[in-house]
Amino acid sequence: NAGVTQTPKFQVLKTGQSMTLQCAQDMNHNSMYWYRQDPGMGLRLIYYSASEGTTDKGEVPNGYNVSRLNKREFSLRLESAAPSQTSVYFCASSPLGTQYYGYTFGSGTRLTIV
């Protein structure tokens, strides 16, 4: 009963490097989300995918790209990492019709840009 799985759990990057954060869910949820969590700023939505084949920008999309590979997987890519992207990144999912359902979160990726 894995729920939402994120990889890697920890990563250190140099400024300018690129990387992809992976997220997979096994609950047959339609919607998936990427958040970042920073001290004093709470959780902020980066991108979301309401259903397979669609993606939309959230509150803080600059510097990121996403891919909804299939119903299970939603990846987040940093093309040219910047120190301001040092954060904890969380992936979440929910069933379609989120009026009646809440979120299930992964355990997070702690990303440091040096």
Place this chain on the structure above:
Amino acid sequence: KQEVTQIPAALSVPEGENLVLNCSFTDSAIYNLQWFRQDPGKGLTSLLLIQSSQREQTSGRLNASLDKSSGRSTLYIAASQPGDSATYLCAVKTNAGKSTFGDGTTLTVKP
């Protein structure tokens, strides 16, 4: 724009005490409100979800209430235990389908 506030930012209580955590929001046109628990260095674990048509939800020692008209939700924890120590966050989903998270209340229960 929906704003969600959780006060106090930190709370310390002795073991066994009953306590209330608060979540306030500015836009009452909500779909639901969800309470989460986050342990240090971990992800968010869902505790309770209250639909906009509901007044409260209960799970074990936890009871969450919702008053849309006043823009408030409370999470009541009965007979607190050291294992309840964590950060508690609320998330409010508006009718636009987006959620706004509070910054959380960090609870410490002392043995």
